[in-house]
Amino acid sequence: MPACCSCEDVFQYETDKVIRIQSMNYGTIKWFFHVIVFSYVSFALVSDKLYQQKEPVISSVHTKVKGIAEVKEEIIENGVKKSVQHVFDTADYTFPLQGNSFFVMTNFLKTEGQEQRLCPEYPTRRTLCSSDRGCKKGWMDPKSKGIQTGRCIVYKGNQKTCEVAAWCPIEAVEEAPRRNILPGLNITCNFHKTQNPQCPIFRLGDIFRETGDNFSDVAIQGGIMGIEIYWDCDLDSWFHRCRPKYSFRRLDDKTTNESLYPGYNFRYAKYYKENNVEKRTLIKVFGIRFDILVFGTGGKFDIIQLIVYIGSTLSYFGLATMFIDFLINTYSSSCCRSHVYPCCKCCEPCAVNEYYYRKKCESIVEPKPTLKYVSFVDESHIRMVDQQLLGKSLQDVKGQEVPRPPLDFTDLSKLPLTLHDPPSVPRETEEMQPLHEEVTPRSGDSPEWCQCGSCLRSQLPESHRCLEELCCRKKPGACITTSQPFRKLVLSRHVLQFLLLYQEPLLELDADSTNSRLRHCAYRCYTTWRFGSQDMADFAILPSCCRWRIWREFPKSKGQYSGFKSPY
Ligand code: GDP
Ligand code: ZN
Ligand code: ZN
Numbered sequence: 001m002p003a004c005c006s007c008e009d010v011f012q013y014e015t016d017k018v019i020r021i022q023s024m025n026y027g028t029i030k031w032f033f034h035v036i037v038f039s040y041v042s043f044a045l046v047s048d049k050l051y052q053q054k055e056p057v058i059s060s061v062h063t064k065v066k067g068i069a070e071v072k073e074e075i076i077e078n079g080v081k082k083s084v085q086h087v088f089d090t091a092d093y094t095f096p097l098q099g100n101s102f103f104v105m106t107n108f109l110k111t112e113g114q115e116q117r118l119c120p121e122y123p124t125r126r127t128l129c130s131s132d133r134g135c136k137k138g139w140m141d142p143k144s145k146g147i148q149t150g151r152c153i154v155y156k157g158n159q160k161t162c163e164v165a166a167w168c169p170i171e172a173v174e175e176a177p178r179r180n181i182l183p184g185l186n187i188t189c190n191f192h193k194t195q196n197p198q199c200p201i202f203r204l205g206d207i208f209r210e211t212g213d214n215f216s217d218v219a220i221q222g223g224i225m226g227i228e229i230y231w232d233c234d235l236d237s238w239f240h241r242c243r244p245k246y247s248f249r250r251l252d253d254k255t256t257n258e259s260l261y262p263g264y265n266f267r268y269a270k271y272y273k274e275n276n277v278e279k280r281t282l283i284k285v286f287g288i289r290f291d292i293l294v295f296g297t298g299g300k301f302d303i304i305q306l307i308v309y310i311g312s313t314l315s316y317f318g319l320a321t322m323f324i325d326f327l328i329n330t331y332s333s334s335c336c337r338s339h340v341y342p343c344c345k346c347c348e349p350c351a352v353n354e355y356y357y358r359k360k361c362e363s364i365v366e367p368k369p370t371l372k373y374v375s376f377v378d379e380s381h382i383r384m385v386d387q388q389l390l391g392k393s394l395q396d397v398k399g400q401e402v403p404r405p406p407l408d409f410t411d412l413s414k415l416p417l418t419l420h421d422p423p424s425v426p427r428e429t430e431e432m433q434p435l436h437e438e439v440t441p442r443s444g445d446s447p448e449w450c451q452c453g454s455c456l457r458s459q460l461p462e463s464h465r466c467l468e469e470l471c472c473r474k475k476p477g478a479c480i481t482t483s484q485p486f487r488k489l490v491l492s493r494h495v496l497q498f499l500l501l502y503q504e505p506l507l508e509l510d511a512d513s514t515n516s517r518l519r520h521c522a523y524r525c526y527t528t529w530r531f532g533s534q535d536m537a538d539f540a541i542l543p544s545c546c547r548w549r550i551w552r553e554f555p556k557s558k559g560q561y562s563g564f565k566s567p568y
Helices: 024-047 204-210 215-221 303-336 345-360 462-468 484-491 493-503 511-531 544-553
Strands: 052-056 069-077 080-088 101-120 147-156 159-168 223-234 244-250 265-274 277-301 371-375 382-386 400-402
Touching (some): 024 303, 052 303, 101 147, 101 215, 204 215, 204 223, 204 244, 303 345, 371 511, 484 493, 484 511, 484 544, 493 511
Parallel strands (some): 223 277
Antiparallel strands (some): 052 277, 069 080, 101 159, 101 277, 223 244, 265 277, 371 382, 382 400
8 A cells, every 4th residue: 555645545445355265175174163163262151251251259258156065174183183074165165366267276285373483394305404503594495484593493203394483383285185076976067068068057077077187186286277268150140140169178287297386276374363463374275277268250241351252262263264274385385386297196186276376376576677587489488587697698597497377368369360461471371380490590690699590689788788699599490580479469560550559549650659669569569478477578588589570670760779678
């Protein structure tokens, strides 16, 4: 499209010209691809609800922990072991936590009546001592229960540990107390993965069974359990569905070395005053923290979303074109374009594809000033020369072979060949004769590169001469100027006049311009005849014999002939 320069240029529309190949095979391939693409696109649209505008879930969770626990506590009173039954309700075993979490106490370790004073440390490898020298005043570490005073005192029996200033008595870092869940404890519960997957009431045991853990085991050391709530909401009125899916995941690291961070626990204290002494009961709580993780999306039909999806899938319909074009291009390039005829057997579809390729693809050569085409009457192909001649005559340049385009008879049929042309051909025989192949004897004037005996030396200056040093033949033989078509087409004044008038019906041929017009028309007749396509004709060089023959028929009254000029 030329650069926009007027209003009319704006109001125009360009469309692509296409080639329709009427072929059973390619038609089938096209529909095959289209059906597959269409099925996939429709399936994805419906199954993934790609017509919906989707947004992530924003959630707030509300939880309640319910149930009563029966606890058996073993206490030692006046040296006698006693078993006491307690009933724990929600307030006893849950603790308010921030965020989407709740906590259920499953085990505890109670140290009652603690007060601020000096007492022996709990015996460990670091705190055991035999004399004051084993203790260091002011020493503590993250595991210490208090600050050491530097004295070594009796802990129990003959066990001695360093004295500390702390909440005393020190909590016994014993093994977590025994489990308080009786085996076979029967609590009815509502949630069930398959039978009742929607019920949001979970029995602790069921949750653990889902993740492959045993509640009674986890209850001893505690743990962290994730309750995943996945919302996949379809908010379209015709298919409204918005229900959560529950799943569970153990979040604490089961495989961590148990002595490092066993389970989940924390300590809390109850403070009170007894006889004006501040005391506390320290409780180490083991339990399961439940973290509720909510995620998911909600989607609703959105026309923009649908249009965007359709738009994004349209390119897939080009898949058939891409594949078929690939077949045509590869088949035709592999053997046929290398001009090895006949094609190998494997290339049966080759010839057909070659034909499609020719119809589809128009290749053009860059119109360089050095580009020339040459045709010899005794060669089936045309030669393309794309180089500076530099003193070498055009006859001797090898060039590149180009197939001769098939003859277009439509132009030829316009010629008034049936009309007699008495001045140029005095006696017309009924039969058309082919070009006689006997070698005409070389005239004395004919230059060494001439093979037909009719060429003459160029009149151009030395530097341009090589361009006109071209014969109508590659090997010795009869000259093309003696052939019937040459006489009837190129030399016939009658035909040339007809062609000029055909082009310009109002043309008045005065004596001055007649010859020059007829001559130029004769050049064109020759090049169109011998080169076929207009692209080549524009760069075609006339052989010397033809040029001289035309000059003799339509001479220039004064001055030199200007000769071939590259059109670009
Ligand atoms: P002029 O009539 O005095 O200008 O000289 P010519 O009879 O040589 O004609 C010049 C015109 O003919 C120019 O347009 C040239 O491009 C064209 N012409 C001359 N020789 C050739 C040739 O060999 N091949 C082609 N294609 N055109 C030619
Ligand atoms: Zn010649
Ligand atoms: Zn010749």
